[in-house]
Amino acid sequence: MTFLNVAAPRYEHHRHPLGIGEPSPRLSWTVGTGLLGWVQRAYEIELSDGTATGPIESGQSALVGWPGTALASRERRGARVRVHGRDGSASDWSPWSWVETGLLEAADWRAAAVAPLAELLGPPDGPALLLRREFTVRSPVSRARLYVTAHGLYEIELNGRVVGDDVLAPGWSSYSHRLRYRTHDVTGLLAEGGNALGATLADGWFRGKVGFEGGRTRLYGDRTALIAQLEITYADGTTDLVVTDENWRCASGPVTATGLYEGERHDARLERHGWSAPGFDDGGWLPADPLPHDPALLVAPTGEPVRRVETLGPAEVLTSPSGRTILDFGQNIAGRLRIRVRGEAGRTVTLRHAEVLQDGELCVRPLRAAHSVDAYTLRGGDVEEWEPRFTIHGFRYAEIDGWPGELDPADVRAVVCHTDMERTGWFDSSDDALNRLHDNVLWSMRGNFVDLPTDCPQRDERLGWTGDIQVFAPTAAFLYGCAGMLGSWLADLAAEQAELGTVPVYVPWIQLLFPIEPVAAWGDAAVIVPWTLYERYGDPEPLRRQYPSMRAWVDQCAGRAGDGHLWNEGFQLGDWLDPAAPPDRPFEARTDRALVATAYLARSARLLSRAAAVLGDEEGRRRYGDLADRVRAAFDAEYVSPSGRLVGDSQTAYALALRFDLVAGADRRDRAGRRLVELVRESGHRIGTGFVGTPLICDALVAAGAPDDAYHLLMQRECPSWLYPVTMGATTVWERWDSLLPDGSVNPGDMTSFNHYALGAVADWLHRTVAGLAPAAPGYRRILVRPVPGGGLRHARATHLTPYGKAEVRWERAGGRLRVEIAVPAGATATVVLPAEPDRPIEIGAGRHHFECAFRDAADDPVAERPAFFGPPSPQPDDAANPVVEGA
Numbered sequence: 001m002t003f004l005n006v007a008a009p010r011y012e013h014h015r016h017p018l019g020i021g022e023p024s025p026r027l028s029w030t031v032g033t034g035l036l037g038w039v040q041r042a043y044e045i046e047l048s049d050g051t052a053t054g055p056i057e058s059g060q061s062a063l064v065g066w067p068g069t070a071l072a073s074r075e076r077r078g079a080r081v082r083v084h085g086r087d088g089s090a091s092d093w094s095p096w097s098w099v100e101t102g103l104l105e106a107a108d109w110r111a112a113a114v115a116p117l118a119e120l121l122g123p124p125d126g127p128a129l130l131l132r133r134e135f136t137v138r139s140p141v142s143r144a145r146l147y148v149t150a151h152g153l154y155e156i157e158l159n160g161r162v163v164g165d166d167v168l169a170p171g172w173s174s175y176s177h178r179l180r181y182r183t184h185d186v187t188g189l190l191a192e193g194g195n196a197l198g199a200t201l202a203d204g205w206f207r208g209k210v211g212f213e214g215g216r217t218r219l220y221g222d223r224t225a226l227i228a229q230l231e232i233t234y235a236d237g238t239t240d241l242v243v244t245d246e247n248w249r250c251a252s253g254p255v256t257a258t259g260l261y262e263g264e265r266h267d268a269r270l271e272r273h274g275w276s277a278p279g280f281d282d283g284g285w286l287p288a289d290p291l292p293h294d295p296a297l298l299v300a301p302t303g304e305p306v307r308r309v310e311t312l313g314p315a316e317v318l319t320s321p322s323g324r325t326i327l328d329f330g331q332n333i334a335g336r337l338r339i340r341v342r343g344e345a346g347r348t349v350t351l352r353h354a355e356v357l358q359d360g361e362l363c364v365r366p367l368r369a370a371h372s373v374d375a376y377t378l379r380g381g382d383v384e385e386w387e388p389r390f391t392i393h394g395f396r397y398a399e400i401d402g403w404p405g406e407l408d409p410a411d412v413r414a415v416v417c418h419t420d421m422e423r424t425g426w427f428d429s430s431d432d433a434l435n436r437l438h439d440n441v442l443w444s445m446r447g448n449f450v451d452l453p454t455d456c457p458q459r460d461e462r463l464g465w466t467g468d469i470q471v472f473a474p475t476a477a478f479l480y481g482c483a484g485m486l487g488s489w490l491a492d493l494a495a496e497q498a499e500l501g502t503v504p505v506y507v508p509w510i511q512l513l514f515p516i517e518p519v520a521a522w523g524d525a526a527v528i529v530p531w532t533l534y535e536r537y538g539d540p541e542p543l544r545r546q547y548p549s550m551r552a553w554v555d556q557c558a559g560r561a562g563d564g565h566l567w568n569e570g571f572q573l574g575d576w577l578d579p580a581a582p583p584d585r586p587f588e589a590r591t592d593r594a595l596v597a598t599a600y601l602a603r604s605a606r607l608l609s610r611a612a613a614v615l616g617d618e619e620g621r622r623r624y625g626d627l628a629d630r631v632r633a634a635f636d637a638e639y640v641s642p643s644g645r646l647v648g649d650s651q652t653a654y655a656l657a658l659r660f661d662l663v664a665g666a667d668r669r670d671r672a673g674r675r676l677v678e679l680v681r682e683s684g685h686r687i688g689t690g691f692v693g694t695p696l697i698c699d700a701l702v703a704a705g706a707p708d709d710a711y712h713l714l715m716q717r718e719c720p721s722w723l724y725p726v727t728m729g730a731t732t733v734w735e736r737w738d739s740l741l742p743d744g745s746v747n748p749g750d751m752t753s754f755n756h757y758a759l760g761a762v763a764d765w766l767h768r769t770v771a772g773l774a775p776a777a778p779g780y781r782r783i784l785v786r787p788v789p790g791g792g793l794r795h796a797r798a799t800h801l802t803p804y805g806k807a808e809v810r811w812e813r814a815g816g817r818l819r820v821e822i823a824v825p826a827g828a829t830a831t832v833v834l835p836a837e838p839d840r841p842i843e844i845g846a847g848r849h850h851f852e853c854a855f856r857d858a859a860d861d862p863v864a865e866r867p868a869f870f871g872p873p874s875p876q877p878d879d880a881a882n883p884v885v886e887g888a
């Protein structure tokens with residue numbers, strides 16, 4: 001009996017496929033087997049409606065086309081799979097898994113948008129308001145679904161129970177183009193007879209304050225409203241519909257003020273006991289206003305919602321020099337506190353949040369105008385438990401005032417909230433500081449993947465900055481399954497771009513200080529993020545969906561560059577936060593901003609040409625390939641001297657030119673590589689790059705044949721460096737190399753976040769190069785195992801749940817030998833390149849493999865004895881900035 005196990009199939013990129021928007025969801029499955037080199041020859045799919053494919057000769061197991069008729073709205077179907085191996089093996093059927101669509105057509109919506117009366121509304125970030133209605137369930141229910149969303153933030157209850165576990169629903173999308181609804185199975189919450197629905201509505205992104213320099217309010221409208229449709233199917237086959245309409249009543253509630261930046265005030269004395277259960281007397285409530293809305297804007301989510309993912313207890317209780325009680329949770333997070341408290345009615349407990357302390361006190365200056373203060377007024381009597389619901393903070397420390405009696409630290413927990421993605425990537429090594437850096441990157445992703453990819457979670461900003469996710473996407477896609485979340489954000493990007501005529505610097509767009517202008521490296525997210533999703537998840541769909549947006553972006557930038565193919569004009573952010581830039585002028589980098597712009601144009605044109613090839617658009621492939629060639633030639637002529645030295649002579653300029661393959665001729669490339677190494681050495685192996693150069697520099701050094709210099713840079717602990725923050729006790733990646741100055745004081749700059757993932761993009765290099773686990777074909781169908789040990793590390797490991805299952809590379813060195821252990825999941829293969837034999841790639845199939853070769857780490861030798869260059873250059877990937885990727 002052979003061991004061959006097929007996991008229940010998954011649908012698109014959903015973790016919980018209830019209420020999905022894809023009528024023909026693609027199926028993926030993984031095969032567990034102990035058979036070395038096992039390869040799928042054929043698969044069979046059976047659907048619960050009787051559709052059976054019979055064996056289909058194909059090795060494909062990821063994102064396989066839906067074999068049945070398209071699903072209608074609300075339709076539920078099951079699927080199971082079995083597979084046949086080339087070796088004649090055959091599996092049993094996998095377990096069934098089920099998928100159910102949401103409301104696929106605008107015409108499916110009967111619900112109005114029901115708004116609390118205007119007179120109950122306060123100023124923006126004012127009180128949260130209550131809505132309710134009762135209804136009757138006639139007979140036993142066989143199935144009930146609640147489809148729900150809001151203008152503003154909502155929490156919805158049915159018969160006194162909160163429905164679902166979403167936080168900050170419906171999240172932030174570009175509301176004027178797309179508003180996501182959620183589908184909940186509420187069958188078990190209904191009872192025959194009287195029932196009640198109740199919702200709490202807060203302003204959130206819809207009407208509350210968003211943005212810096214005073215921000216903006218009422219961005220999408222002045223009336224918050226609930227859109228809810230409860231569909232009940234009875235055992236006898238009849239149906240009932242309960243929707244938001246003129247039958248709803250509204251009132252104020254216990255939340256007297258709440259805002260995403262402000263924090264929340266809750267007066268428990270104002271709670272209305274039983275308000276979301278049947279039989280409550282709402283005689284004093286007012287009729288709510290049913291308002292029209294456009295159901296065509298309502299879309300099913302492609303990713304998971306934000307949830308409470310973890311809770312942390314305080315690591316330490318501190319008393320500050322001024323005598324205040326401060327809790328240290330030991331970890332900088334995005335989330336909020338949950339308290340359990342007992343005391344007299346009317347007492348208010350106040351919770352203030354901050355990422356750092358200064359002189360032992362809470363340092364709130366980096367929050368700028370985001371007050372981040374929550375306050376709970378006790379109802380008195382029994383123990384009361386509270387967590388704010390419509391706000392979120394970036395913090396590690398919390399100051400607690402007004403606590404009745406002695407504070408027991410066990411009564412306060414930090415609740416970590418973010419998009420509930422599946423964790424898929426791990427890294428560790430023999431160096432604790434490096435491991436902490438990796439943890440910090442992970443935590444900065446968790447702090448900033450709160451429904452949309454943001455720059456930071458704490459200050460009056462938290463915007464979907466395109467440049468930040470552009471550089472971080474490869475790291476993100478390794479650590480977590482984020483195809484669904486980023487796919488949704490890309491749909492917003494395309495919608496904003498179509499309206500504004502360019503890709504704005506953050507998405508969703510709100511008009512603040514920034515001009516609506518194409519900005520290189522930021523707007524390039526339009527091309528690079530979909531490409532990354534394709535490369536890492538093997539899904540061509542993001543390319544197909546984003547193709548018009550990708551083209552529009554490249555066409556626009558090419559237009560700016562004109563016939564000379566040099567993009568020299570307009571507003572640019574350049575190599576943002578170059579450590580040499582003055583703290584208050586982060587755009588004043590050493591690298592010419594026009595050079596950055598032209599380099600990115602070449603890069604995006606090249607990737608777009610590859611995307612066109614994947615999509616079978618031959619004309620597009622040629623056209624953008626030609627454009628990329630022309631821009632490359634123009635860049636070379638303008639910025640690279642005949643001998644290969646770059647105008648400007650900065651690390652970022654060389655990193656861009658080398659990684660984006662913009663220098664013609666092997667000799668000139670070698671010269672450019674050598675010059676980059678010189679610059680890195682001249683800087684004493686301290687960071688000399690900003691947002692643009694930092695993600696590229698280590699790859700550029702390895703390609704220049706100087707991995708020991710890359711490691712020297714990586715392992716540097718003096719400021720500026722990746723490990724300097726670790727030595728200063730950082731638990732997340734900082735916005736600035738020196739957010740905390742060496743003397744322990746907080747950087748005086750106006751822009752000093754302690755939770756920004758952009759500079760953590762180096763983690764992708766840790767995965768691909770330090771550990772040596774990279775995709776060689778889309779979705780890791782072929783894996784490139786090319787570890788480049790160094791830096792004195794004794795071992796390193798990367799593990800990734802690829803679409804085919806778990807892949808792992810682990811190496812260890814001792815006594816001049818390097819041992820490499822590799823796990824390749826069934827359905828994938830790997831190309832192994834060992835440091836001792838860079839020119840002899842080894843092809844392997846599924847299973848566990850061991851290799852061993854001679855290896856000496858330069859870091860073990862005294863510095864003076866080190867050769868100028870370490871070994872022969874490692875093979876150049878054909879994709880300059882990323883691992884080698886073949887066509888689909």
Ligand code: BGC
Nearest residue numbers: 455456461465467468573751
């Ligand atoms: C954000 C950055 C962003 C930058 C660009 C900052 O305020 O926090 O991460 O990319 O602005 O201007």
